Amino acid sequence: MIVDTQYVRFDSLPLDCGATLSPVDVAYETYGTLNKERTNAILILHAFSGDAHAAGLSRTDGKPGWWDNMIGPGKAFDTERYFVICSNVLGGCRGTTGPSSINPATGRPYGLSFPVITISDMVRLQKKLVDHLGIERLLAVCGGSMGGMQALEWAVAYPEMVVSAIPIATTARSSAQQIAFNEVGRQAIMADPDWNGGDYYDKQPPARGLAVARMIGHITFMSDESMRVKFGRRLRQKEEFGFDFSVDFEVESYLRYRGSQFVNRFDANSYLYLTKAMDYFDLTNGTGSLVEAFRNVRARFLVISFTSDWLYPSYQSLEIVNALRALNRDVAYCEIPSNYGHDAFLVDIAEQSEIIRGFLASTYRMVSST
Amino acid sequence: MIVDTQYVRFDSLPLDCGATLSPVDVAYETYGTLNKERTNAILILHAFSGDAHAAGLSRTDGKPGWWDNMIGPGKAFDTERYFVICSNVLGGCRGTTGPSSINPATGRPYGLSFPVITISDMVRLQKKLVDHLGIERLLAVCGGSMGGMQALEWAVAYPEMVVSAIPIATTARSSAQQIAFNEVGRQAIMADPDWNGGDYYDKQPPARGLAVARMIGHITFMSDESMRVKFGRRLRQKEEFGFDFSVDFEVESYLRYRGSQFVNRFDANSYLYLTKAMDYFDLTNGTGSLVEAFRNVRARFLVISFTSDWLYPSYQSLEIVNALRALNRDVAYCEIPSNYGHDAFLVDIAEQSEIIRGFLASTYRMVSST
Numbered sequence: 001m002i003v004d005t006q007y008v009r010f011d012s013l014p015l016d017c018g019a020t021l022s023p024v025d026v027a028y029e030t031y032g033t034l035n036k037e038r039t040n041a042i043l044i045l046h047a048f049s050g051d052a053h054a055a056g057l058s059r060t061d062g063k064p065g066w067w068d069n070m071i072g073p074g075k076a077f078d079t080e081r082y083f084v085i086c087s088n089v090l091g092g093c094r095g096t097t098g099p100s101s102i103n104p105a106t107g108r109p110y111g112l113s114f115p116v117i118t119i120s121d122m123v124r125l126q127k128k129l130v131d132h133l134g135i136e137r138l139l140a141v142c143g144g145s146m147g148g149m150q151a152l153e154w155a156v157a158y159p160e161m162v163v164s165a166i167p168i169a170t171t172a173r174s175s176a177q178q179i180a181f182n183e184v185g186r187q188a189i190m191a192d193p194d195w196n197g198g199d200y201y202d203k204q205p206p207a208r209g210l211a212v213a214r215m216i217g218h219i220t221f222m223s224d225e226s227m228r229v230k231f232g233r234r235l236r237q238k239e240e241f242g243f244d245f246s247v248d249f250e251v252e253s254y255l256r257y258r259g260s261q262f263v264n265r266f267d268a269n270s271y272l273y274l275t276k277a278m279d280y281f282d283l284t285n286g287t288g289s290l291v292e293a294f295r296n297v298r299a300r301f302l303v304i305s306f307t308s309d310w311l312y313p314s315y316q317s318l319e320i321v322n323a324l325r326a327l328n329r330d331v332a333y334c335e336i337p338s339n340y341g342h343d344a345f346l347v348d349i350a351e352q353s354e355i356i357r358g359f360l361a362s363t364y365r366m367v368s369s370t
Numbered sequence: 371m372i373v374d375t376q377y378v379r380f381d382s383l384p385l386d387c388g389a390t391l392s393p394v395d396v397a398y399e400t401y402g403t404l405n406k407e408r409t410n411a412i413l414i415l416h417a418f419s420g421d422a423h424a425a426g427l428s429r430t431d432g433k434p435g436w437w438d439n440m441i442g443p444g445k446a447f448d449t450e451r452y453f454v455i456c457s458n459v460l461g462g463c464r465g466t467t468g469p470s471s472i473n474p475a476t477g478r479p480y481g482l483s484f485p486v487i488t489i490s491d492m493v494r495l496q497k498k499l500v501d502h503l504g505i506e507r508l509l510a511v512c513g514g515s516m517g518g519m520q521a522l523e524w525a526v527a528y529p530e531m532v533v534s535a536i537p538i539a540t541t542a543r544s545s546a547q548q549i550a551f552n553e554v555g556r557q558a559i560m561a562d563p564d565w566n567g568g569d570y571y572d573k574q575p576p577a578r579g580l581a582v583a584r585m586i587g588h589i590t591f592m593s594d595e596s597m598r599v600k601f602g603r604r605l606r607q608k609e610e611f612g613f614d615f616s617v618d619f620e621v622e623s624y625l626r627y628r629g630s631q632f633v634n635r636f637d638a639n640s641y642l643y644l645t646k647a648m649d650y651f652d653l654t655n656g657t658g659s660l661v662e663a664f665r666n667v668r669a670r671f672l673v674i675s676f677t678s679d680w681l682y683p684s685y686q687s688l689e690i691v692n693a694l695r696a697l698n699r700d701v702a703y704c705e706i707p708s709n710y711g712h713d714a715f716l717v718d719i720a721e722q723s724e725i726i727r728g729f730l731a732s733t734y735r736m737v738s739s740t
Contacts, residue, residue, distance in 0.1 A: 180589045180625055184585045191578035211557070215550075219550045224545060224680075251550050255557075
């Protein structure tokens with residue numbers, strides 16, 4: 001399945017901070033075919049470092065999408081039955097307008113003149129895309145981590161449009177620990193002199209700071225157990241083992257590699273804006289009451305978490321489930337046993353696939369029979 | 371209790387890496403009085419960022435020691451009964467020879483010409499200090515975290531000298547996750563241009579990199595729960611709340627403050643050397659067999675861990691306990707309920723105090739009756 005990323009431009013987007021972005025480009029991909037009743041559309045929402053290329057092989061570089069093991073013919077999001085959409089988020093750096101985009105007022109990249117954005121702003125832009133595609137209701141909105149925040153926001157902001165929501169490995173509000181890890185990543189970037197107040201697009205980007213931020217991220221995405229299985233205390237092959245500050249352990253080599261690779265595909269300012277959007281995310285808007293937040297929600301829910309995910313622990317999913325149950329909403333909750341930590345929603349997909357497949361099938365039957 | 375830090379110089383210290391350091395200074399403090407039988411000496415071993423000033427008020431700056439709530443008259447380490455010693459570790463930056471010390475060969479600070487050191491090297495230097503003080507047997511060796519590694523190493527390296535060992539919140543070998551967090555801290559420091567290959571002692575130190583490294587550390591020392599209790603999603607007082615990259619949340623403010631404070635009291639190169647020593651630490655020497663490692667140990671053990679410590683989880687303490695039990699050694703294990711994470715051994719001391727008090731009393735009775 002060779003896929004092309006598509007692009008659409010919208011005139012303007014009002015933001016939570018009061019500013020208006022104009023124009024706004026959105027990069028998106030679609031897989032499968034929209035049925036004539038337009039009842040089989042599913043919106044996939046990517047996590048922090050994802051992009052619009054969720055499935056198939058990219059025509060430009062031949063690479064598979066980030067959730068290719070979940071989306072395609074016969075897969076959990078079966079493209080022979082469903083029309084699947086994925087777009088790069090607002091503030092990103094993979095085709096949708098973000099801090100690396102040209103500010104039409106200056107003819108130069110926005111950098112830190114890009115307005116601060118929220119999860120709600122991202123969803124407001126996705127709504128424009130869905131409208132543009134002529135879809136009035138989404139069979140499902142689904143995403144993991146930051147994508148799960150967007151799925152929750154969709155169900156709350158556009159209750160009439162969302163038939164079902166599948167938030168995975170996520171939270172209704174970022175915890176102090178989650179904010180803390182994001183803040184350290186931001187500080188690592190801003191500590192890099194090459195960051196230069198966010199103005200580096202015609203110069204050397206803050207590669208070292210961004211690599212450190214990404215390394216922190218990778219540790220939090222894995223579990224103690226998955227790191228032990230993958231690396232243990234295995235030493236790197238060296239001519240001769242000696243005590244020094246070169247790479248000794250496999251885990252060091254892996255982190256350095258992943259950190260340095262990230263720099264090639266991600267913008268440091270996007271790192272700042274997207275993590276801040278996650279930190280601000282609080283579905284209760286500070287009231288503390290998730291029940292109030294969900295009062296107008298009409299979607300049915302499938303909430304998924306993973307046993308070894310310590311970054312987005314299961315108790316955060318249970319808060320969502322309990323609030324929905326207090327409102328007597330249709331909600332299923334699965335805590336999937338996995339050693340893969342937060343990464344599980346991307347890699348440990350056997351059980352997740354079966355659960356989502358069944359949930360989508362029953363939701364689709366429900367929609368088709370009404 | 372006003373205390374003075376004391377200093378002693380040793381001619382030389384052979385190291386695991388093959389090099390010999392010469393001379394080597396040790397900063398240490400003592401509290402209480404050595405009895406005439408010399409049977410009441412306890413060696414306290416500090417954690418990564420600790421120093422020789424474990425108890426009392428420093429004569430120079432009036433500050434209390436890092437374990438002042440545990441050491442003193444009537445406290446867990448009762449200085450009316452015991453003679454308590456604490457020294458700054460080899461490689462540190464608080465009086466004992468480390469990378470910031472003057473290399474006599476060049477007349478300039480060692481920097482990265484300081485040899486790479488191990489936990490075993492630290493203990494070999496402490497042995498010199500204990501010999502210097504005229505003590506043949508230690509009633510107890512006790513420390514948390516990196517201090518716990520030293521306590522274990524003492525019991526293994528000098529079985530005849532150690533009557534009892536109290537390793538707290540520690541491990542017999544660093545896990546992949548522990549190595550990974552240390553490596554990210556090192557990378558943050560080395561990414562700072564001011565680090566300058568470790569040669570910064572007459573210039574601006576790598577303050578930003580060291581602050582980022584310390585911020586990562588602080589997150590791992592706390593628990594998800596203790597961060598929620600301490601910070602939650604509380605916002606900093608601002609004139610007017612707005613979306614931007616200034617400090618929004620209390621937890622951000624705390625981390626930035628602690629990160630920047632650390633720079634005033636810690637040397638970035640010591641950060642590199644001490645974390646590397648922890649990473650190398652593997653009591654099994656790669657054989658994987660803790661039972662073999664402990665075969666010659668004669669000490670009785672009290673092993674302590676804390677329920678919410680996810681950096682040094684209880685299963686690592688249990689590995690120690692199980693290996694000792696397989697050898698039919700005298701070992702008590704306490705997993706103390708606490709929400710304070712890895713920091714618990716420093717702050718949540720009520721139950722820890724009672725357990726240690728009882729263990730020391732019975733050990734002392736044992737020694738006094740033979």
